[in-house]
Amino acid sequence: MVPEPTAAAVRTAAAEIADPQLAAGQAKFFQARPGGYGEGDEFLGLRVPQQRAIARAFRGIGPDAVAELLDSPVHEHRLIALFLLRGEFEQELRRRGGDATDAGVEVWVKLYLDAVRRGRVNNWDLVDSSADSILGEYCRRLGRLDAVLRHAQDEDLWRRRVGIIATFAHIRHGDATALLAVAPLVRDDRRDLIQKAFGWMLREVGKRVDEAVLLGYLEDNAAEMGRTALSYAIEHRSPEERAYFRSLR
Numbered sequence: 001m002v003p004e005p006t007a008a009a010v011r012t013a014a015a016e017i018a019d020p021q022l023a024a025g026q027a028k029f030f031q032a033r034p035g036g037y038g039e040g041d042e043f044l045g046l047r048v049p050q051q052r053a054i055a056r057a058f059r060g061i062g063p064d065a066v067a068e069l070l071d072s073p074v075h076e077h078r079l080i081a082l083f084l085l086r087g088e089f090e091q092e093l094r095r096r097g098g099d100a101t102d103a104g105v106e107v108w109v110k111l112y113l114d115a116v117r118r119g120r121v122n123n124w125d126l127v128d129s130s131a132d133s134i135l136g137e138y139c140r141r142l143g144r145l146d147a148v149l150r151h152a153q154d155e156d157l158w159r160r161r162v163g164i165i166a167t168f169a170h171i172r173h174g175d176a177t178a179l180l181a182v183a184p185l186v187r188d189d190r191r192d193l194i195q196k197a198f199g200w201m202l203r204e205v206g207k208r209v210d211e212a213v214l215l216g217y218l219e220d221n222a223a224e225m226g227r228t229a230l231s232y233a234i235e236h237r238s239p240e241e242r243a244y245f246r247s248l249r
Helices: 008-018 020-029 048-057 063-070 075-095 103-117 126-128 131-142 146-152 158-168 176-188 192-208 210-225 225-234 238-248
Strands: none
Touching: 008 048, 008 063, 008 075, 048 075, 063 075, 063 103, 075 103, 075 126, 075 131, 103 131, 103 158, 126 158, 131 146, 131 158, 131 176, 146 158, 146 176, 158 176, 158 192, 176 192, 176 210, 192 210, 192 225, 210 225, 210 238
């Protein structure tokens, strides 16, 4: 029997496999403690494959149900909602022949952007599971970077990380333009979760686009980069290259 695609049914499915012991460990890992970057987040104790399976079971869910899940204080509800949102966005794109300007596609993009704006995409796994596949892919198909740049220049930790990770949609298609446009906006931000995201995307440029683009950027910017971003960017370089770029700082 196919479950009814409602927010309540999704919450029930998640509750049925909740693991309180795992939840305690997840709360610690995602820094849900006072003063942590995930302060106040609640956890049921579900692993990511379990959450993906729930999302698959509720394909065809409507925007209102996804929005309701995104407003939940429970971390897993929001991640499942993002898996659902991504799936419906991609399905609608296929249905519309890849036309990102179609109203049916934009419904899901607007829902995502609203969730980001309201602080509902507020941990690194939530950002990393959605930013490139929704916002990044939408902007790539439109041939416009304004929304990506707007998020990257935002001082809010999660909105800025969304802007950085969104560039991965372009990188996966062999295009470093988006990241190079974002780089000046984020290079000097020393927050750990920004440093890691920026260095990761630089590393992916070297891996998926062109080593020369990565090395050229590092030659010009390594001296000004944070230690963490630089370490992530050069992780797969030779020992000699790593030593050289570290010497520029």
